[in-house]
Each structure stands twice: as structure tokens, then as C-alpha cells.
Amino acid sequence: MSQKIKLPEEAEEIARIAKALSHPVRVYIIHKLSKMNSCCYSGDLVDELPIGRSTLSQHLKELKYAGLIQGEINPPYIKYCINRDNWEKARRLMDCFLNDNQSINFSCEDKESVPHNLSV
Amino acid sequence: MSQKIKLPEEAEEIARIAKALSHPVRVYIIHKLSKMNSCCYSGDLVDELPIGRSTLSQHLKELKYAGLIQGEINPPYIKYCINRDNWEKARRLMDCFLNDNQSINFSCEDKESVPHNLSV
DNA sequence: AAATCATTTCGTAATTTTGCGAAATAAAGA
DNA sequence: TCTTTATTTCGCAAAATTACGAAATGATTT
Numbered sequence: 001m002s003q004k005i006k007l008p009e010e011a012e013e014i015a016r017i018a019k020a021l022s023h024p025v026r027v028y029i030i031h032k033l034s035k036m037n038s039c040c041y042s043g044d045l046v047d048e049l050p051i052g053r054s055t056l057s058q059h060l061k062e063l064k065y066a067g068l069i070q071g072e073i074n075p076p077y078i079k080y081c082i083n084r085d086n087w088e089k090a091r092r093l094m095d096c097f098l099n100d101n102q103s104i105n106f107s108c109e110d111k112e113s114v115p116h117n118l119s120v
Numbered sequence: 121m122s123q124k125i126k127l128p129e130e131a132e133e134i135a136r137i138a139k140a141l142s143h144p145v146r147v148y149i150i151h152k153l154s155k156m157n158s159c160c161y162s163g164d165l166v167d168e169l170p171i172g173r174s175t176l177s178q179h180l181k182e183l184k185y186a187g188l189i190q191g192e193i194n195p196p197y198i199k200y201c202i203n204r205d206n207w208e209k210a211r212r213l214m215d216c217f218l219n220d221n222q223s224i225n226f227s228c229e230d231k232e233s234v235p236h237n238l239s240v
Numbered sequence: 241a242a243a244t245c246a247t248t249t250c251g252t253a254a255t256t257t258t259g260c261g262a263a264a265t266a267a268a269g270a
Numbered sequence: 271t272c273t274t275t276a277t278t279t280c281g282c283a284a285a286a287t288t289a290c291g292a293a294a295t296g297a298t299t300t
Contacts, residue, residue: 018141
């Protein structure tokens with residue numbers, strides 16, 4: 001008698017990270033910011049990306065919500081950088097999911113989750 | 121004079137894979153099927169997952185569309201398995217994106233893309 | 241105090257996603 | 271032939287996503 005399960009927290013976690021990366025603009029931004037010491041302003045991005053300011057702002061908000069980037073207010077600019085800690089955790093979790101093809105429960109030593117819904 | 125770019129195909133590719141993995145049910149299914157020699161039937165999944173048959177069917181369809189799984193018709197069952205080739209490619213691309221933090225263009229040797237929109 | 245600047249928030253619209261139950265399908269067994 | 275079985279497709283509804291332009295914000299410069 002198999003039973004309905006609650007989806008494992010790991011699956012929710014991976015899905016959350018994947019969702020943050022499920023739009024090409026967000027992939028592009030994360031790729032750009034994840035390079036060593038790379039930060040940028042919303043204005044830089046809006047100049048090079050084929051989307052409007054408010055749309056970009058929404059994408060940045062989503063990445064902030066997912067905990068992957070953070071904005072440092074520096075009026076009148078906001079300097080966006082990767083959130084190193086969380087991006088590291090997200091990478092580890094995703095890596096674990098992608099490469100752990102034998103075990104039962106995404107068995108990684110380090111399963112620290114990525115805090116989401118952060119402020120700023 | 122910075123210019124508007126077209127989003128790189130790599131970003132689209134990563135986003136496509138991430139999108140397929142952006143729902144916990146799909147993450148769960150892929151994790152299950154990616155284990156060595158693991159296949160399963162829609163009925164097995166619907167017994168253990170907290171969603172209805174038609175909803176599961178849609179998730180399977182999406183994973184098929186993304187090229188990550190395939191169904192082998194075996195009446196009255198349909199046996200679902202991972203699409204090894206494409207899953208391998210997807211993993212490689214994602215891995216490349218996650219770990220290549222220095223280069224300019226997701227520079228991996230092997231950039232073969234995952235065919236999507238497959239039949240069955 | 242008024243204008244400027246980079247950015248966000250708001251309001252809105254179009255589209256996609258997620259979910260369900262009912263009906264359809266297609267093969268097998270009675 | 272009529273059921274049964276496993277699964278999908280259809281029709282629908284609710285919610286989320288993506289996008290835009292206009293207005294708001296909040297700090298700086300004139």
C-alpha cells in the first residue's frame with residue numbers, strides 16, 4: 001500500500017532555485033553578476049537588455065526574493081551584486097540534484113537551504 | 121555606446137531547462153527517474169504524489185516537451201524513463217552555467233543543446 | 241524650491257501555469 | 271461485444287508570469 005507523500009523539502013528547494021532561473025533575462029543577470037567582483041546597476045542592464053525598465057525591475061525583484069542577488073543602495077543608484085553565500089548554497093544544492101543519481105533523497109552532506117524572501 | 125543585445129542562446133537554453141525543473145513535482149519525478157535503471161508508470165506516481173491524474177499527466181507532458189523524459193507505450197501502461205542523452209546534456213549545460221563563473225559566454229567545451237519539443 | 245536622476249511601484253493587459261473532474265482513447269480480458 | 275484498465279485530452283477556473291507606460295520615490299544639484 002503505497003501512500004501519498006508530502007513533496008520533500010529538497011524538491012521544493014530545487015524548484016525554487018530553478019524557478020528563479022527560468023527566464024533568460026534572469027539567467028543572463030545571474031551569469032553576469034556571478035563573475036568575480038562583478039556588480040552592476042539597473043541602468044547598465046536596461047541599456048543592454050531588450051526589455052523596459054519596469055520589467056527589469058521586476059526580474060531583479062524576483063532574484064532578490066530568491067535570495068540570489070542583493071542591492072546596495074548608493075543614491076541615486078542601486079548597485080546589484082550576487083549574494084555570494086546564497087548563490088554558493090544554491091549552486092551546491094542544484095549540483096547535488098544534478099549529479100546525485102543513485103541515492104534516495106538528494107543525499108548530500110551539505111544540504112543547507114537558500115533563504116528566500118529576503119528584504120532589500 | 122552600449123547596445124541592446126539579443127539574449128544569448130545559452131541563456132535561453134538554461135532558462136528552458138530551469139523552467140522544466142521549476143515545479144517540485146517535476147523535480148521529484150526527474151530525481152526518481154534519473155536513478156540508474158529507474159522507470160515508472162503514471163499510476164505509480166499518482167499513488168504517491170499529492171496531485172490528480174490529469175495534473176500529473178500535464179507535468180509529464182512538460183518534461184517530455186523539455187526532452188528530459190520519454191514514454192514507452194506498453195499497453196495499457198506507459199512506461200516513463202529519463203531520456204539519458206538529453207538529461208546528460210541538460211546536466212552538462214546547467215553544470216557549466218553554475219560553475220563557470222569567470223568566462224564571458226558560459227564557455228564550455230561541450231555546448232550541445234537539449235532538443236525540446238519532441239514527440240512522445 | 242524646483243529640476244534632475246536612477247529606480248521602483250502601480251495599474252493594467254495578455255499569456256502561461258497549475259489544478260481539477262468529466263469525457264475520450266486504446267488495448268486487453270470477460 | 272461489453273467491461274475494465276491506464277492514461278490522456280478537454281473544458282474550465284484561479285492564480286502567476288511577463289510586459290509596458292505612467293506615476294511615485296528619494297536623494298542630489300541648480
